[in-house]
Amino acid sequence: MSNHTDSPSDLTRRTLLRRTAAVGLLALPAAGLLSACVGSTDEPEAPSQYSGEKSADNPLGIATDKPVEIVIFDGGLGTKYATDVHVPSYTAKWPNSKVTFSSTQEVSTTLQPRFASNTPPDMVNNAGSKLMDMGALVGANQVADLSDLFAAPSLDIAGKTVKDTLVPGTVEAGTYNGKPYVLNYAYTVFGLWYSGKLFADNGWTAPTTWAEFTALADKMKAKGITPFSYAGANAAYYMYTVILTSAAKIGGPDVLKAIDNLEPGAWTNDAVKQAAKAWGEFSAKYGDKAHLGLKHTEVQLLQDQYKVGFYPSGSWLENEQAKDTPADFKYQVAALPSVTAADKLPATGLYAAAGEMYFAAANGKHPQAGKEYLRHMLSKAGAKGFTELTKSLTVVQGAAEGLTLSPGLASANAVLTAAGANNFNFRFDAWYKDLDLEARSATNELMFQGGDADKFVTRIQAAADKIKADSSIPKFSR
């Protein structure tokens, strides 16, 4: 490096650098002032909101001449159900209230900054792999109470309130600490999916006892088919849903309630241990460790190629696989087989839940109109249109009547009817992300990496106890 000390200028490179550094230092406090608005602790006041006069025709009191903004997740269900059914329904009723519609594939990326600055859209479909933490949103007072929506009269079912038209348990599924905040719109049945054609060709029937299950697995294995599999790379939660479903059938639905409420010993409960033992041993005998490294789409494709017998999933599966499924594949679903003869619930017991979250933002410009949009979704016509376009059931009772159902959907409907009141679900995965992540890891270990049931339950129990003791995590109960 040369230093031109003989230069006519006194502004050498070195002094220039030194002075630049000084300018940089001067700039720092200015940057600090700028960042003051990043880290401001003052809570801005809620923006002024539109509202109108409540009447029999306008039970939620929307401002009929003011716009409403909705954002839909563009995923497995698409957006056609919104643009072709729900938006036109709303616009037909309120022609002067303009609907600003948009969709996104990354809900959190698009909307999180808008919530942080208190300028959210009025109605949000919170879904997908990048959904916003619903519990945290409710905890941050960003979600509007839907009590008035559920008490309002239904749009097209005369004489009934919105709540009366719904499948029992729907309101509860969106309730956080006693208040309904979220509409879970799609009704999902979770069970073991298989090909009706494969089973018919081989004269197999869906098993109801564990002995039948293993006997069938032996037959499948003899034919070179992996009897049962899930995708470890990104869908381990399908598998812990299976284990917990078995646990609920062994010990009754209260097992799941205790888990949701973070009760001491909820995971180390005998029913959970028994279920984990049964599935862990099954996987050790019939599983294929290669599937630990596969994604859900890859395992689902293997099933469509008749290389996997049973696949645990929800009723969205048929629609998700529509373009890869052979025409005569005929998706069917069965409830999980009983693990023991002494199971508290019958073999028809089923994991079924209202899912796919929709909510009105408390700090939106026009939250009542957001709720009004939800009322249009919950109309019989709105729900029927949704089922038609997405092959998914909704929480609106009887909305699928008169529709020609696809094989998978018809099968889902049938097992749901057979289960009767014996359907149940859990919610800890949406409430406590840490617990969900730990359960995924523990499940992969149990099923593929030489884990055992004791280790499975103790490690998840430890994670649950840790969450319970952490005061910074908002708690929920049911």
Added chain:
Amino acid sequence: MRQGKYPFVIGFLLAPVVLYSVFVLWPIFGAAQVSTMNWSGLSPKRDFVGLDNFSKLLADDKVWLAAKHHVFLLVTLPVITIALALFFAFLLNMGGGTRGGVMTGVWGSKFYRVVFFLPQVLAVVIVGVIFGRVYAPDGSGILNRFLHVFGVKDVYWMADYGLWAILGVLVWQAVGFYVVLFAAGMSSIPGEIYEAAVMDGASRITIFFRVTIPMLKETVKVAWVYLGILAMDAFALVMVLTIDQGGPDGATSVLPVQIYQAGILKSQYGYASALGVALAVFTIIFAVLSLRGGKRDAIEH
């Protein structure tokens, strides 16, 4: 000229300084500030909690596990990449022996240079997807297909050797850039030195270890810092390639993935920012140490 000098210089500096302040310094200070708060990221409400996030971080086993993986990458990635890159660069520049006293590269070295550099221009996510096929655990994986030829059974790359597999991709992608970097460094070494070495009867191997490497010391040091910073990242590859994004069971977890999980998945922006600050400090310490280590005057030539 002398009179108008300062306005002239300041005029040039003002724009970069403003841009730098707004797009670099401001976010850094913002993140540092958020790291002392319990912000969920979902509402404007946030409270100052002092260093709580940092004490939580120190008590978090997953953070320590990720730090361990960074240390592993920090040691292996630069060593393997630099060794390979030096070797290839030497072959490209001097592997062909001497021709009229001038060192030449192996036959076709211009073509190889392009081939080596090719992975560098691919987006990391695309590399991830490609290697998803290479490492596929069943018979459809390229590596497993290859191993079948030798009668080796399926290897579960991501399940059993996750971190090594990630290391392999990082090296594969980085090596080309450092080949070019070192090749440029080698061509700036004066020919007379080689000429003298050849005349003294030095073999190619001696020339490599006794002449080339000492003359390239500064370049290697810079490469070490770059690769170290790369080892602190690895975010995209881990997200795309590994089981359960950092699994199985945390086996491939790295700090940027933990930041993503804390911020985006768990809505703990305060904690995520604290992790980010810790990662930045970790990186700066590493860079300072490696630039200071073995400091020696550059050889004048």
